[in-house]
Amino acid sequence: MLSEVRVTPILSALLSRGGEYGELFCEEVRSLTVLLEDGRIERVASGTDRGVGIRLIHRGKTFYAYTNEVDDRVLLSLAGDLSRYAEGGGVPAVLPASPAAVRGPSVIRVPPSARAIRDKTGLVTLMDRVARGASAEIRQVRAAYAESERSIEVAAHPGVFVSDARTYTVLSVQCVAGDESGLTMGYESGGGTAGWEFLEEFDPETLARKAASRALRTLSARKLEGGRMPVVLSAEAGGTMVHEAIGHGLEADLARQGMSVYRDALGREVASPLVSIVDDATIPGKRGAFGIDDEGTPGERTVLVENGVLKGFLHDRLSAMKEGARSTGNGRRESYRYKPIPRMSNTVLLPGSTPPGEILKSVDSGLLVVKMGGGQVNTVTGDFMFEVAEGYRIENGRRGEPVRGATITGNGPEALRMIDRVGSDLGFGLGTCGKEGQGVPVGDAQPTLRFGPPYITVG
Template sequence: MMEPEKASKIISKALGRGHFADIYLEETETTFIVYDNDRLEKLVCGSDKGAGLRAIYGDYHTAYAYTNSFAPEELMSLAESLARLTGSTQKNITIDEIKKIPFPEVKRPPQEESLAFKIDLVKKANQAARGASPEVAQVQVTYHDLHKKITIVNSEGLYIKGERLYTLLAVQVVTKRGEVIQTGYEPLGGAIGLEIFEKTPPEEIALKAAQRAILMLSAPKAPGGTMPVVLSAEAGGTMIHEAVGHGLEADLAEEGFSVYAGRIGEKVASSLITVIDDPTLMYQRGYYQFDDEGIFPEKTVLIENGVLKDFLYDRLSAMKAGKDSNGHGRRESYRFRPIPRMSNTYIAPGPHSPEEIIRSVDKGLFVKKMGGGQVDTISGNFVFEVTEGYLIEKGLLGEPVRGATISGNGPQILQIIDMVGNDLGFTIGTCGKDGQGVPVSDGQPTLRIPEIVVGGAIDQK
């Protein structure tokens, strides 16, 4: 642990005549396993440590430097480099207290389990997927756990210590029947330990992925055209994250790269739509107790009953806006400066039952699982793949269809959604922005979009 007196001197040197400075110290333990084609393809186990030193100065510019050493003399050398930009001055920075924030109870911390146990998890998933059908052509299982110890000290006198913990298992299955090839994917994870697999065993995750890929082999191609689409809660919040969420990050709004820039207080969505980002959802993949700038976050209502209420701020974007940060400054590691990021972003549940929503559609598409896609974060235009979809005919779920895509404009889609379910489902992922990735989850209830463009696939039979 860095002594408060030494930390104060380093920060004082880096701060100079600037507005703000901080030190971010990080120690990481990780295991990464890839099992592909029935063999152990990749195995990475190790630790890393480093420190990032930042100063905000002048017209809100950022100077940032990092090192993989905790040595005070090394950090002072970095501080002197930053001081060439921030200017030299003497400021007494007092550390009032050291705050230690314990992580919520974890029954089976991954860093305390054997490597053999983790490899066995991966092998069980592989075996289950392989055994699902002779038409399974390829299986890839990925396991990743990450344990971080972090310390943040800043020029406002903050000294805070805490931990981050993530566990992830993901299975991708490729099936083949003649010339038809289909893919199924299923992840499981969160800010939680290996006890997550006691409730949902790796075999169950693998079978979900395999069954999805097998089902789609028999499905006819999806019809194309403009039609009603029902997004199930199980489909997760991919659309809200990609097509809307990034536009609610304060740096993009401030730079004019968001359709929501300058629109606080305006109606930007259907009155049924409330969008929330909540880092405090315990054990969700985007959970944290304080952000990577040492700020305790709160549930942030971004859009309330269709009206734009707020953006996601880090310290820098909040300074520029003359506001306080709402605890969304995140970074991938000590090698990166913090920027505004989503955490657990979701559309709040509404008044309709999922069954009622499906019954309301005479002819359309039911999206049970969303796949990857492309998004223009400035305009909100998107195209997403549907990895599991079904026709809706006369208010009933019909046959599965394959190869569908849905395309539209995120902000416009939010305005026309006319039914919102009373359920809520989450998907997990790693969100990329400015070259760095952070763990997130995205959620939504069942939603009815009365009109959207559905693209049908070219039949490969």
């Protein structure tokens, strides 16, 4: 990729009138998506995308351009255009002779591109058959398989020239069940930074059964009378609440802009002493894992909250420069078309020591949340609202009948302070996180949690 162009002269042209930081980001992505709907394959789409982003940081401002032409002439022209935004003396770019390949935490045993298309259409066809076989009340099934193989190279002044390769695979299935009472939906997915071997962890038949069962259980469920009550959030729910209720608020750009409820909370208690949260790009196989971020900084395990106390924020290079901090390796971008911004990787609320069964037994009456649905979070105030995709009444310390249409609302810092039991288990979720029009692959995780007095509001 960047070996095809003269990197040092291009960066020198970019910095010819000054600037604190200059960067070339080159990317090549091969992707494939298979979609099944209404019992038939609707789409098999594949493609390759390739291009370069050029960035100049001068006096705290970012100037950015991109092109899908990896060509000396084009890149020198763009670098010259961007250099006009700088004022001052030129800086000669200094780089290693060739990129250093960084080995990421995930080991790919079988590249998905090595498998035939029929193997991939077979996965979604199998999920459709299993889900429809669960009950005649399953009205619709949507099953999808996606893979991508992404190679990046980052050349930056001063002294960065690195490369990384990432492989993503994911299966998902959505079922709609219906009877005279209406329609309900169940969804399940599995995947990560893995090759074809991801099927050893995420069996397509199991995913389909879970999605169908969730839709069918909810179909027969009744609404729960709302109010403040104890809530147990199962590890099966993944870390959606952690990601949304606190994770975005700890991205340094939002905090600096005054867009986070945690902006002035460094060193203060923001959660129960039982709560510790990390963002960890080094967990093998998880969807948010990487060797380097999209600025060439090594991925790492960043402690965000320790025993309830806020310890740090997630930084990219720009936010670190502005704050006099160091990058935590969280500068991420959707593609070469975008500038990097602080983003989460795998955000984890760490497990405690209480067996999850004991947590459930400790509640006489309340709500057990097994699967979270969509939601909204105001990062400025910390207020949130989440739908409950799968939930149950807690009756005398046991899982009771399923509930339908429940929501949980509250405030991030207040809810985190309510946590008075932390389970010894840990459940992971996966997704694509959106921010400023960019989507990046992320993971999140949490143990079983109990939210005690004054309790979360259930609607």
